[in-house]
Amino acid sequence: MATRLMPSYGWSILSVTVVLLIWQASSTWLVDPMFLPTPLAVLSGAGQMIADGTMQQSILISMMRILSGWIIGSAVAIPIGLAVGISPIVRSLVDPFIHFFRFVPAIALVTLFIVWFGVGEMSKIILIAYATAFIVMVNTASGVASVSQDKLNAARCLGASRWQVFFRVMIPATLPSIYVGMRLSLASSFLVIAAAEMLAADAGLGYIIWTARLYFQVDWMFAAIIVLGLLGFVTDRLWRLLGRTVFDRYLRSVTSY
């Protein structure tokens, strides 16, 4: 921090470049490029897929699944999380299920969901929603529980009814936890979508990774893997940008990283 040799993103560019160079060097001299294609080969593989439109289509399909599942999962989880955080009775009723299912990985449910919901979009979206919901739920509930008693009492001593306390103090004070929960679950959505698309899909980035093995197109695998990572990176940055702009006054405690 003391010396400003270059702006902070300069260091990031430097580290990425060095890693790419090491990769290029090792796949040129150390490892069989059949198994570890050079970055340039991956780039040209990606170029082929972009040229015939597979890449764009796959990105669109995977992102649609991720975003719909993520939004549906959060929409279900937030009200439940709030109820669990507020009401000891709801908490006792729901807690056993939350703490059971949140340890059942979504990937373990892929085949079951295919049996239940078919090979179409439905099974994948529900799977993402499942993977999202428990993370958001637990974060929301713990956010509610950690709202300071002084804040709630202050509102009540100013004349707020229980509902007014809920809508005007509890929810705004819980937004940071909801926001963080959704950010974490976004990452797990990406994990799940790749697995789901490998097992049952005819399109999507996971599908590319899985089918590339048939043609031994390791460069396609790498291209799709890298695109997944980049998409995750970009959505995370967009989510953070949203937190730092539109919702800044609610989220300042959690948007520093």
Added chain:
Amino acid sequence: MHTGNPGEAATAASNPTVIFDKVGMAYPGQKAGSDLILADLSVSVSEGEFFVLVGPSGSGKSTLLKLVAGTEQQTEGAVLFNNAPIQGPGRQRGMVFQSIEEPLFQWLTVTQNVAFGPSIAGKSRAESRQVAQHYIDLVGLRGHEQKLPHELSGGMKQRVQIARTLAAQPELILFDEPFAALDALTRRVLQKELTRIWKETGCTMIYVTHDIREAVLLGQRVAVMSRGPRANITRIYDIELDYPRDDLDARFADAVKNIEADIEREAASQWQQD
């Protein structure tokens, strides 16, 4: 200076706003039969009075405030506000907390924080803002209306808390060591201003502190509490000095000395019992 026992004080208070009648308090979850925090406490506070409670930490001063605020319920006896038992918090009984960070709504500007009371009472946006502005001016925060709490100093945050409490237009304000976490200089300024605000608004004030100097600076009556468990008010001092008070005045020093001696005696007797 007149001193008396709490029983006398209770009958002496004219037009009482708050009455504690043989109040005992144990928090739920405490072992059955374990000692009460407060026991057999009777006192009354009259309308418009500045009443200060002073005592060692753990004497149940804050608990007493919570009973008046209605955020806790006594286990024995009765707590009355305007002759009716207190059931839950209400707009008529405001509270200024010791914590500087937690009680404020950090996502609201100074104006929005202060306008919270009028706004939830159903006043229009314009009207709420107008009320808020009045109290923002009263506590000396003009020019900071659009700031968020994190942009304010500790003293300014406590000013926001006071303004916000006033804007809900309570009859009674409870103060739980509101300046204890501030630096000495800021504390001094705010103590002076609080008596001015009290004079201007005519609110009844119940103020808890462990700082005897502060108690004598602010209170018309200063009640000394014994150490808990089974804490009670041991004595009430009438401080008959004009506001604003001068802490260099000999009578001020006398009052502080008397109360200090009283608390030391209390502490000593506790040690002997132990």
